[in-house]
Amino acid sequence: MFDTDEILKTGAFGDLDSDTVKVMLEEASKLAEGPVADAFESTDRVPPTFDPDTHDVSLPQALKDSVNAWTEADWEKLGVTEEVGGIPAPATVSWAINEFMCGALPAGFFYLAGPAFASLLYKNGNEEQKHWAQMAVDKNWGATMVLTEPEAGSDVGAGRTKAIDQGDGTWHIEGEKRFITSGDSDDLFDNIFHYTLARPEGAGPGTKGLSLFVVPKWHFDSETGELGARNGVNVTSIEHKMGIK
Known part of the structure; x- marks a missing residue:
């Protein structure tokens, strides 16, 4: 139906051909049905825990093991921009393989957004931000999508989170977000990029007044990626x- 074979024959995805795709599907299926699916029951029975004193979230070890098994195979990089370290593949192939993970361990899939979000940052960011994107994929940093607020759910344009220009290319973000999937990830990742919607001071109302900011869990050296102090973003x-434990 999707003519994937014909798309592959165009050469748009390098040497990738139908035979290789079949092998990829077989290998991803084995991983999903084995080590990944093995964590389904224990992950369901042992939910994440939250420490209000440290604002840290602890995840079930079985969940972390399954996510690590998937990322060690680099499946989360499939279909992602090559410039950030992605693996070229048609969307039909990447989503077919993603479905193995979604079916075997839906909770684990939520923690695989890093490369895809970094790809968007690379495509839309300035030169410094493009470098951040490459570092994020190379260092296997996580990512979250931070939109919803207590008074801004489906009406995203009602968001009140404020961005204050610091005059040096950085911004100070003030506000409260809610229902952030995979908002923290224990020790799965050394760092997390929180892609956050906020309204710069003086910007207009509604969605047109919002901008997207990269809010790292840990400050980092823009050139080397070396981690610095903890940023002021915390889980509360x-x-x-619904549907997510």
Whole structure:
């Protein structure tokens, strides 16, 4: 239906051909049905825990092991921009393989956004931000999408989180977000990029007044990626979202 074979024959994805795709699907299926799916029951029975004193979230070890098994195989990089270290593949192939992970361990899939989000940063960012994107993939940093607020759910344009220009290319973000999937990830990743919607001071109302900011969990050296002090972004509770434990 999607003519994937014909798309591959165009050469747009390098040497990738139908035979290779079949092998990829077989290998991803084995991983999903084995080590990844093995964590489904224990992950369901042992939910994440939150420490209000440190604002740290602890994840079940089985969940972390499954996510690590998937990322060690680099499946989360499939279909991502090559410039950030992605693996070229048609969307039909990347999503077919993603579905193995989604079916075997839905909770684990939530922690695989890093490379895809870094790809968006690379495509839309300035030169410094492009370098951040490459570092994020190379260092296997996590990523979250930070949109929803207590008074801004489906009406995203009602968001009140404020961005204050510091005059040196950085911004100070003030506000509260809610229902952030995989908002923290224990020790799965050394760092996390929180892609955050906020309204710069003086910007207009509604969605047109919002901008997207990269808020790292840890400050880092822009050139080397060496981690610095903890940033002022913290989890304050674990939410119970429909369909997500």
